[in-house]
Amino acid sequence: xxxxxxxxxxxxxxxxxxxxxxxxxxxxxxxxxxxxVQYPGEGLQLLLKAxxxxxxxxxxxxxxxxxxxxxxxxxEKGSVQVSDSAVYFCALRDFGNxxxxxxxxxxxxxxx
Amino acid sequence: xAGVAQSPRYKIIEKRQSVAFWCNPxxxxxxxxxxxxxxxxxxxxxxxxQNNGVVDDSQLPKDRFSAERLKGVDxxxxxxxxxxxxxxxxxxxxxxxxxxxxxxxxxRLTVL
Numbered sequence: 001x002x003x004x005x006x007x008x009x010x011x012x013x014x015x016x017x018x019x020x021x022x023x024x025x026x027x028x029x030x031x032x033x034x035x036x037v038q039y040p041g042e043g044l045q046l047l048l049k050a051x052x053x054x055x056x057x058x059x060x061x062x063x064x065x066x067x068x069x070x071x072x073x074x075x076e077k078g079s080v081q082v083s084d085s086a087v088y089f090c091a092l093r094d095f096g097n098x099x100x101x102x103x104x105x106x107x108x109x110x111x112x
Numbered sequence: 113x114a115g116v117a118q119s120p121r122y123k124i125i126e127k128r129q130s131v132a133f134w135c136n137p138x139x140x141x142x143x144x145x146x147x148x149x150x151x152x153x154x155x156x157x158x159x160x161x162q163n164n165g166v167v168d169d170s171q172l173p174k175d176r177f178s179a180e181r182l183k184g185v186d187x188x189x190x191x192x193x194x195x196x197x198x199x200x201x202x203x204x205x206x207x208x209x210x211x212x213x214x215x216x217x218x219x220r221l222t223v224l
Binding site: 004032034036041042043044045046049051089091093098099100102103104105 | 115116143152153154155156157160167168203205207211212213214215216217218
């Protein structure tokens, strides 16, 4: 079945540091890939997505590239801010199915 | 545009009691989802509705969980009787059929 494996946290970085959160997936078909973010006290929000191989999703300075050859969708940001502190979830939606399969989440804390 | 509304935000009950959660999706969204998020894990789909019909309830523990969406708008998720392992955050999400699911703030259930 479909599965998503995420880098375990928590991750603590200093402000302006470079961020990478690893995500790899297993799917039977051709999935769409997503990063969701959950800020403290709030619901999950879509951060970015990519629907086919080599697509790059980007939003709020975050980027992730759909790599079919390595079945990966790593999240990156060049310079993190304190306001980026949140829990980040990688997810996939297999073709022909609306169900999202999530990873376990990575808690990110940015210190000033 | 109003987001997905859920209530209550928090609920504490004793095992073997019953509990119900309510969700009001974004206006016009035909698809509604209930997810269970256990601490330290990613959300897991419990049930998906398309209008007032069930699309996928394969991971719903039907001996104790039930859900309905009678008029194709609001939805209620019920647990009866609750077990300790039901302690989790219950998330409601809705979509208009595209890639993006919009999540509510969730209901945190604690079973003592």
